[in-house]
Each structure stands twice: as structure tokens, then as C-alpha cells.
Amino acid sequence: MATKEQIKINDQPKISKQSKPRTRAEDLRNSLENMIVDGLLAPGEKLDEMEIAERFGVSRTPVREALRALSSTGLVEVKGRRGMTVAAASISTLLEMFEMMSAMEGLCAKFAARRATPQQKRELRELHAELISSLEENDPDAFYEINARFHNLIYDASHTEFLAEQTRAVRRRVAPYRRHVTFQPGQMQDTIGEHEAILRAIEDADPAAAQGAASKHILLLGDNLTDFIASLPPGIR
Amino acid sequence: MATKEQIKINDQPKISKQSKPRTRAEDLRNSLENMIVDGLLAPGEKLDEMEIAERFGVSRTPVREALRALSSTGLVEVKGRRGMTVAAASISTLLEMFEMMSAMEGLCAKFAARRATPQQKRELRELHAELISSLEENDPDAFYEINARFHNLIYDASHTEFLAEQTRAVRRRVAPYRRHVTFQPGQMQDTIGEHEAILRAIEDADPAAAQGAASKHILLLGDNLTDFIASLPPGIR
DNA sequence: ACTCGGTAAATTGCATACATACAAGCTATT
DNA sequence: AATAGCTTGTATGTATGCAATTTACCGAGT
Numbered sequence: 001m002a003t004k005e006q007i008k009i010n011d012q013p014k015i016s017k018q019s020k021p022r023t024r025a026e027d028l029r030n031s032l033e034n035m036i037v038d039g040l041l042a043p044g045e046k047l048d049e050m051e052i053a054e055r056f057g058v059s060r061t062p063v064r065e066a067l068r069a070l071s072s073t074g075l076v077e078v079k080g081r082r083g084m085t086v087a088a089a090s091i092s093t094l095l096e097m098f099e100m101m102s103a104m105e106g107l108c109a110k111f112a113a114r115r116a117t118p119q120q121k122r123e124l125r126e127l128h129a130e131l132i133s134s135l136e137e138n139d140p141d142a143f144y145e146i147n148a149r150f151h152n153l154i155y156d157a158s159h160t161e162f163l164a165e166q167t168r169a170v171r172r173r174v175a176p177y178r179r180h181v182t183f184q185p186g187q188m189q190d191t192i193g194e195h196e197a198i199l200r201a202i203e204d205a206d207p208a209a210a211q212g213a214a215s216k217h218i219l220l221l222g223d224n225l226t227d228f229i230a231s232l233p234p235g236i237r
Numbered sequence: 238m239a240t241k242e243q244i245k246i247n248d249q250p251k252i253s254k255q256s257k258p259r260t261r262a263e264d265l266r267n268s269l270e271n272m273i274v275d276g277l278l279a280p281g282e283k284l285d286e287m288e289i290a291e292r293f294g295v296s297r298t299p300v301r302e303a304l305r306a307l308s309s310t311g312l313v314e315v316k317g318r319r320g321m322t323v324a325a326a327s328i329s330t331l332l333e334m335f336e337m338m339s340a341m342e343g344l345c346a347k348f349a350a351r352r353a354t355p356q357q358k359r360e361l362r363e364l365h366a367e368l369i370s371s372l373e374e375n376d377p378d379a380f381y382e383i384n385a386r387f388h389n390l391i392y393d394a395s396h397t398e399f400l401a402e403q404t405r406a407v408r409r410r411v412a413p414y415r416r417h418v419t420f421q422p423g424q425m426q427d428t429i430g431e432h433e434a435i436l437r438a439i440e441d442a443d444p445a446a447a448q449g450a451a452s453k454h455i456l457l458l459g460d461n462l463t464d465f466i467a468s469l470p471p472g473i474r
Numbered sequence: 475a476c477t478c479g480g481t482a483a484a485t486t487g488c489a490t491a492c493a494t495a496c497a498a499g500c501t502a503t504t
Numbered sequence: 505a506a507t508a509g510c511t512t513g514t515a516t517g518t519a520t521g522c523a524a525t526t527t528a529c530c531g532a533g534t
Contacts, residue, residue, distance in 0.1 A: 065302060
């Protein structure tokens, strides 16, 4: 009946922190979120309840709950009674997102400069080295992934709960578009330099410098991305 | 059967923008959100699906969907399989929230200074006058409400979609705690002065000044609130 | 040929019924 | 008497069925 083969949802090897509910709706929420963030579901794409339910081998109920949950994050749009779609952001909205992320990453970096443990500083420096390696080996996929880990580590090092989570949320929100900019010529090179500045400010425990550097980094990234997208023919956007 | 009388959900007189879905789950989401924000449902309080369903005269399904939606906003916490509660923030989390709001309100004010229409500037000035009146008449409830409208108007005047919505979201998130601080001695007086600074910067179309003033305003507010809450006996928090 | 209207199909929204997991209380055993 | 295990009860999670609305398709009229 199901034309597409069933997808095995989150069969993660139960990491130590298994406090998570482990319910179908929750797993679905994660899976769908990842699929959107990774671009497997394109912005604007229609999300058919029954099709998703069939593909994941569950009923419509947990699917609906997962989609509702994602809609509050902004990753999914509910259209009255006409189903839900993967959220599609306009260029002006993208600009706003980066403006916001710039501020929030700045805050995270500020706190990280004040609170990062020596261990975390070491790990940051290590990731930075890995990032440079991935650039030298010209491996954009690795670059993208290591870059994400670098930023995530800064969030962790900020030793905040709410702020870190909100920042991650915005990051996820722009992720579907963000990947494109990584492959822009010169982008990776610029990133290395900007990360270096952030990293140094954190190592020096200089909150203001860290905030400024992180904030600037994201703003530049946003400019590049929106320039890129604006250069695309309207149909593709 | 239902021990408590049924509550009439959103019977709003269909404002012009009736593009909204008008579905039970959506209405419930709004109603519950308002109840939490207005303090009718206290932080930490248990949310019983069946009880809510009965009180609103609907089945559990839309209730669950509404609660799921709110959980992604952070207003509601899902506790494994043991139901959901109104989110309760720790003091450190509250501090983070205000730190974030400070940055976001600053951004909104910055854009408002650049983009506010003359009409909006007039309305802001008008609301400011009303705020002063409510202070003189010693009407904290009116003060609270007018203050909210003042800030909302700034969000509107920023002419942003995403940023304004996110800022409102954080505002709603802290609202359950925020009300307390309004009644702190001197708080209302201070607010007037800080609003005056924001207002003047917007009228002068000075983005940097507006950003600074708005940011500072929220930070001060946050300090007062957390001081106040920290002074409470742990049981009440 | 194009548009307008109506009807049918499909999809979403809601309700109810069923399954499952957690909790509390009781009993039995040490 | 205390603790451990079982049992029962309650509340959450999931599935399915039905109702309502939207969309798409087809035919008729201009």
C-alpha cells in the first residue's frame, strides 16, 4: 500500500541522557525537524499527514502532534484547513533572522568568554584546527558540520539554558537556507578568520570583544546569504 | 458532570484580518496562552487534559494539540509521560530571558527609529501620555496594559515580521513573572523616564540611541524583577 | 474558447475507543 | 514491622472513524 518504503525513525543508541520521553510523536518531531533542517524537505513543500504517517508507519495522530509542535518553532506553517507546509522565508525575513541571530550569537559568545572552562576552550581551539583542515582538504560538507559543532560548543560554553536553546532554535530556522552560503567562493576562508577572532576573545576572556566578533561574523554571513539568494531567479527561491 | 462551568473560547468579533484558521485547537492555544500569560494558570501548575477538555467543551484531541504547540513555545513543559505543566523558570533562566529580550527590544527599537511612520510616532507619543496619566491616577492595571501596548506598537513600527514575532514570543514567555515587578515601588516612575528616552530617539530617527535606550530599559526591568523574585521565600517562587 | 457554478473526491479537524505506562496502595514474605 | 512485588486505577499515547471544508474537475452557458 505504501508506495514508499517505511522509514526507521530515531533508533539512536540511547545516549546516557535517556530521560527523553521516547514517544512516537517526539521521535517524529525530531525526525521531521532534521529532514527540514537538512533540506530533505524543501521550504514551501506540502506536508501530507497521511503520506507521512504511512512512510513512518504510524497513525495520523502523532504526525499531527509533531507537525503542530514544529509549527510553533516556525519551521512549519499551518494554513487554516489547507494543510501544512515547510516554512518558506522571504528575503526580508531572512535578513531579520540573521540580524537576530547576530545579536544572540553575540550574547552567547559574551557569556562564553566569561564562563568557558579551560576544557571547552581547548575543544574550541581543536575544532577550529579541524575546520582549517577541512578547508585545506576542500571538503565543504565536513566544513559545514564542523562549523556547526564549533558554534554549538560556544552555546554550551555560554553555560546558559534559555539563551542557548533559543539561539539553536533560530539557527535551525535558518539552516535550510544556510547551507547554500557555505559553498560561496571565499566564504569558508572568511569564516576561518572570523572564528579566529571569536576564539581569541574567548581565550582571552574578553566578553565585549567576543560579543562583537561573533555578532559581526553572523551579520557578514547573513549579508552573503541574502545577496546570494537575491541573485537567484525568483522561481527558484 | 463538569464541575466547573464551561468557558467560552475566543468569541472575538472577527476583526478584519479573519485569515486566521478559526479552528478549535488554534482557539484553545490562544486561550490557554492568554491564561498562562495573565497568570490565571500559575507556573508549575499541572495541566490536566481531560479537565481542560471538559471546561472548554471539546475533546482531548484539540487540547493535546494546543498544549503541544505551547510546549514548543516554552510556555508549557512536557514531563515524560506524566502530563504537562505550566513552565516554571529558574532565576538564572529569568535573567537570561531578560538579557535576550534586552537585545531584541533593542533591535526592534533600532528598526522603529528607521522605519516608524509619522502616524506611529504620534500614537507612541499618545500612549506615552496615557501611561503618565495612569501613573498619576495610580492605576497599576491600566499602567500594565498601556505599557504592553506601547511596546507592541514599537514592534509594529519596526516593520519587521520575524523579529517582531520572536520578540513578542519572549515577552509572552516572561509575562507570568513580569506583572509582579510593575507594582514594585518606583518601577512605574522609572519606566516613564526610560520610555521617554526611547520615544525621543525614535522621533529623532536615531537608531543607535533608540537601540541603546530600549536595551537598557529592559535590562533594568529584568534586574528589578530578578531582585524581587530572589527576595521571595523559595517556597513561593 | 473561456468562465462560472456545481458536484464529487480528498484532506484536514475532531471525537471516541483502545492500548500502554506510571503510580499508588495493598498484601505477603522476611 | 518493614520492604518488595504485584495489582489495580488513572492518565497519557495512539489509532480509527466520522464530519466538515476545501479543492479540483467537469459540464453548461455566455
